[in-house]
Amino acid sequence: MRAETQNFATEIEKSLDLLRQRMDWETAQHRLEEFNARVEDPNLWDDAEKAQKLMRDRQMLVDALATHDTIKQDLADNLEMIELGEMEDDAEVVTDAENAIAKLAKVAAKKELEALLDGEADSNDTFLEINSGAGGTESCDWASMLARMYVRWAEKKGYKVELQSESQGEEAGIKSATYKISGHNAYGWLKSESGVHRLVRISPFDSAAKRHTSFTSVGVYPVVDDNIEIEVNPADIRIDTYRSSGAGGQHVNTTDSAVRITHAPTGIVVTSSEKSQHQNRDIAMKALKSRLYQMELDRRNEAVNEMHENKGDAGWGNQIRSYVLQPYQMVKDLRTAYETSDTKGVLDGDLDGFMAATLALDVAGKSRAEAQGEG
DSSP, X not given: OOHHHHHHHHHHHHHHHHHHHHTTHHHHHHHHHHHHHHHTOTTGGGSXXXXXXXXXXXXXXXXXXHHHHHHHHHHHHHHHHHHHHHHTTOHHHHHHHHHHHHHHHHHHHHHHHHHTOOSTTTTSOXXXXXXXOTTHHHHHHHHHHHHHXXXXXXXXXXXXXXXXXXXXXXXXXXXXXXXEEESXXXXXXXXXXOEEEEEEEEOTTOTTOOXXXXXXXXXXXXXXXXXXXOXXXXXXXXXXXXXOOOGGGTTOXXXXXXXXXXXXXXXXEEEEOSSOHHHHHHHHHHHHHHHHHHHHHHHHTHHHHHHHOOOSSSSTTOEEEEEEOSSSOEEEETTTOOEESOHHHHXXXXXXXXXXXXXXXXXXXXXXXXXXXXO
């Protein structure tokens, strides 16, 4: 067996070890049996919300066990094929099995990263806010490009995307937009995207075809479910209604149905303008609670966040990622140094590499913080 293949096999074993740790391997089968027994309870669906959570938790465990067992079996099968191929001097069999192990190592590494999404709210749905920054029309256009990028990414993941509110730019693009993205680990993946995103390109709005730099900020906040209690004092908020409209006068409401909620103690402002006034009020309140919950998560993880998180206005010095379209093609994350020249792929939603790199950095930061705490 080649040394490279042996290294791949070793890395796969390490990934399997982590998967076992994350699912608490010693009790996993017992917990599955408990889940199965509860699923058969005829009174289960008397409380639909608890039943749905039980079914989700059970399926997550089933998937985790199946993933572990499949990777383990595939590794064993291919190692056996290599051994047989070498005994029979069949180079083709050996090569095929070695290639299969190389591919399996990538699968195992991806599953390992997914298993690291075990933060308090990582499995939750998420709100994604996009706000244009310095750069005027250029920035508004850049904000719309980012919105498209994240929608494409979410669709590739099989997530549900709902537009909560949107403010159009005066000439092009959008000033701001808020989406709710629903799916397992939506927040866990997207939380790494919070920050300022910088674009460098030849402006399509400049007749002199000069190069322009634009900035847009992205905010990601977990959707707070009923298991997380966030209390909001009615005296601390102001609720305003206003008339909303889309691009070109579309979706103009005949009544003031859009809702804006301002939280005085923090200055947080949330809006919803895509539904009825009653629905918008409910959506905006959930968004406010999500923002307040995110502030609490940030406070708890402040030591870790300081290692790789830049905060501030959407402008120079605060960006987490640069997207350069001119004079060369490059997207680079400034926290992890992860980069790619496939700018088209990134803008079409190929973001997993960036997210995985930041997730790995976050895990390393937590490990260092824990080690320092023990010291």
